[in-house]
Amino acid sequence: MSLLAAKRLEKHYGHHVVLENLNFSVEPGEFVTLVGASGCGKTTFLKMLLGTEAVSKGSLTLDEKPIPNEPGPDRGVVFQKYSVFPHLTVLGNVMMADELHSSKLLGKASVPPSAAR
Ligand SMILES: Nc1ncnc2c1ncn2[C@@H]1O[C@H](COP(=O)(O)OP(=O)(O)OP(=O)(O)O)[C@@H](O)[C@H]1O
Ligand SMILES: [Mg+2]
Incomplete structure (x- = not known):
């Protein structure tokens, strides 16, 4: 069971597709770094993880539960x-x-x- 899992995750702002078909998993204790060109969607992804931006399509789960739609003390x-x-x-x-x-x-x-x- 992965701690964090993204499956066919997408984020759109109107017609602007920022993230598309993002698939990965993070296991407990893993240290992860996000690297990419400016504007590729790193902050947008972190905002979805924080719960301040909604997922447009696909799933983003923490402990197999969808990330709540608002920030919490655990993130x-x-x-x-x-x-x-x-x-x-x-x-x-x-x-x-x-x-x-x-x-x-x-x-x-x-x-x-x-x-x-
Ligand atoms: N609220 C928003 N509404 C519309 N477009 C947005 C919004 N937030 C981000 N974007 C667009 O989404 C894309 C990804 O932005 P984001 O800030 O996630 O990139 P980044 O990888 O964090 O860039 P940087 O390395 O410069 O911090 C950019 O094209 C940006 O203009
Ligand atoms: Mg950023």
């Missing part, structure tokens, strides 16, 4: 721009959410009533 993506800290490693970026969560210096944004207009 995460560190995007290549905007949200990554370039001075940190990939692992450092992934761990940042945990660090921020446990930081004592991170306060809730609040405006005292006297300062609110």
Whole structure:
């Protein structure tokens, strides 16, 4: 049983076919890298894995169940721009959410009533 499986997976935006007939499987513990020319659909695929983009055709399953149509705590993506800290490693970026969560210096944004207009 594969951890992740794509079978005849397709993604279209209107008439624009971004991914077509994508077939592969990932076994538990495997480390996978996506490589391809700019615009070939890497980010689109990751968004389907995250659940922020719907599958157009075919199937994409995690533990033999279709990927849910919304993000969940079991899947995460560190995007290549905007949200990554370039001075940190990939692992450092992934761990940042945990660090921020446990930081004592991170306060809730609040405006005292006297300062609110
Ligand atoms: N929301 C969208 N609506 C329409 N077309 C889109 C949308 N998102 C992506 N595309 C198109 O899908 C194709 C694949 O884009 P994608 O961003 O997945 O490529 P990529 O492989 O991640 O490229 P890069 O290496 O530059 O990050 C591109 O032609 C892009 O213009
Ligand atoms: Mg991309």
